[in-house]
Amino acid sequence: MLIRNATVFGTADTDVRWVGGHITECGRGLRPMSGEDDIDARGGWLVPGLHDHHVHLRSLAARSGSIQFGPPRVRTAAELLNRLRSADRELPPHDWIRGVGYHESVAGDLDRARLDGMPTARPVRIQHRSGAVWMLNSRACELLDVDECSLAGVERDPAGHATGRLWRMDAWLGERIGARSPDLSGIATRAAALGITGFTDATPDLGQSDIDDLADRVADGAIPQRVHCMAAPNIAAPRVGRFSLGPNKIILDDTTLPALDEFTATLRELHAVGKPAAVHCVTRVQLVLTMAALETAGVIAGDRIEHGAIIPAESMAWLAEHGVPVITQPHFPVERAEQYAQEVPDEDRPDLWRLGSLLAAGVGVAAGTDAPFGGPDPWPVVRAAIDRGSESPAAETISPIAALALFFGEPARPQLGRTIAPGRIADLTLLRTPPSEFPDALDTDLVAATVVEGRPVYLAP
Incomplete structure (x- = not known):
């Protein structure tokens, strides 16, 4: 299949061809081959497919x-x-x-x-x-x-x-x-129309049957997207294409925080079997405890901070030096502005839902909607990253391209952005507008096509 006349993210190319699930050719002036389907992008922006790095699919359904x-x-x-x-x-x-x-x-x-x-x-x-x-x-x-x-x-x-x-x-x-498994096909269909080509399901404590059921929904096409699912070390990985297991989710609550030695031991046990940790951190003490435990246990590829709602300035150098990314929700300061205005102490406001300052400090950052606990649409997330409102420090806003790139990360390494190049998997999102018109088009029907592993899963009418 071929997309022609696009503005291709990160390159000077206008055309991208793929065979099967992988990109085979990028260039200018490519012509459709005999029997090849093609899409005329009409100058639209072709970007890596959007991956929602933190979502709860069953709860959303x-x-x-x-x-x-x-x-x-x-x-x-x-x-x-x-x-x-x-x-x-x-x-x-x-x-x-x-x-x-x-x-x-x-x-x-x-x-x-x-x-x-x-x-x-x-x-x-x-x-x-x-x-x-x-x-x-x-x-x-x-x-x-x-x-x-x-x-x-x-x-x-x-x-x-x-x-x-x-x-x-x-x-x-x-x-x-006796809750029945919710129908995930509607969620996946709506997500495809929004340009989402993959999910990281961050639901904690899923059992083997839960994982198998989710993988089955990928296998039977109810979920056409790629799914990367957080799971404990004892969970066997289903042999299903587009489905993979990710880090072990660890929930921290301030009222039941483990002792540092206990938490460090937990991380060491996970790392010993090659399992990274995704630690839920929404308070200052949770983040500090996690950093201290990782400092002693050691950091492995894939360790990550979920949410990072409160990140003190003095923590950012450590996160950058150790390569621990923060998976954040830039839309929460907008969606929850009324509650935060009443509940968040003045001294915590500069550290609340950092974004631009993290990137400036060299910290890896990716975005997830946290749906259904946040809105499931990635485009308000992008807009919130660009313009977080009058209550947010100017240092936390980022450029439109940087905001969109929060959804470009690899599923297993969300701080590493995916590219459009030969040999790469053909997970692609085609926007109706060129980059120059992108910020002004965020409130419109923006997505023209969504492609997962070379197969169009959404084509706009």
Whole structure:
């Protein structure tokens, strides 16, 4: 197949040909060969296919059947009650109310006692915006035998009674409810229309059956994109093209931080079997602990920081020197501006969701949407990286090309940008506009074609 008359990223070429899944020729004035399909780009920008470096595919698919209970849709306790009443009226009998996106700015902390006082007899489960905790009413706790569960994630009051708050218990909750595997094809189709050619699924603690099911969806074409999935060392890699296993995801919570020696030992055990670590760091103490543990355990290729919500200036030299990239969400300062304005102390604001200063310091940076905990569209992420709003330091904004390149990284080494050249895999995104018009076109229907391993998975009408 051939793309002609494009502006090819990083080169002076206008035409790119591929056979099978790999690029075979780049140049100017290439002509279609007999029987070869071709696309006239009409001057559009041809770039490496966008890879979302941090997403939760199953949760994103499941959200389509969930009710938004947080900002901006729901901002007050009264609006929360109205949404619950509407759900109670509209859902089929015996269905659960499954809510997502809740933030305590709406009505404070939710637990079973608060939810029991709300107008429904249905089982209710509502997920916090962070994804860390589910909040259940007593009917839901009864159906799931939460009171009898001995797992550490079951929050209990001083008397030992379950509060209905379940921390990091998504897998247990899904098993108990008997949740069916969500349909991922719709998510993948929408992503293809947005130019996404690959995902890194950052869901923690996936079991072998979860991994196999995800690989099956790639194999049967429900997910036409490439999928790189975080997984523990004991997970066997399915032999499926376009599917690979990535680093082990490690979640840190400030209230249950491991001792430095314990965390260092964990990293050493992973590294001993060739497994890098992807460490969830959203606070200053989590980042400092991770750096200290990696300093002692040693850094291997593929180790990475997820989110990096708070990065002190004095940490950047260490990250750059040790080659540890930060997988960030530039859109969060925009999407969550209202909450951050109320919650983030003044002293932390210069360190909040750094971007431009990280790149200037030589730190590897890539972007992920963190969908469904952030919006799944990569283009608002790109716009936010270019213009983060008046509350963000000017040093954190970056150029349009640098913003787009946040999605060009290799799946296993996201700080290493992919190129368009002979021998490279033909994962490509064709934009309708040339680079000169790109920033102004971000709010329009921008993608003309998306190609994964040489196969067009989206062609604009």
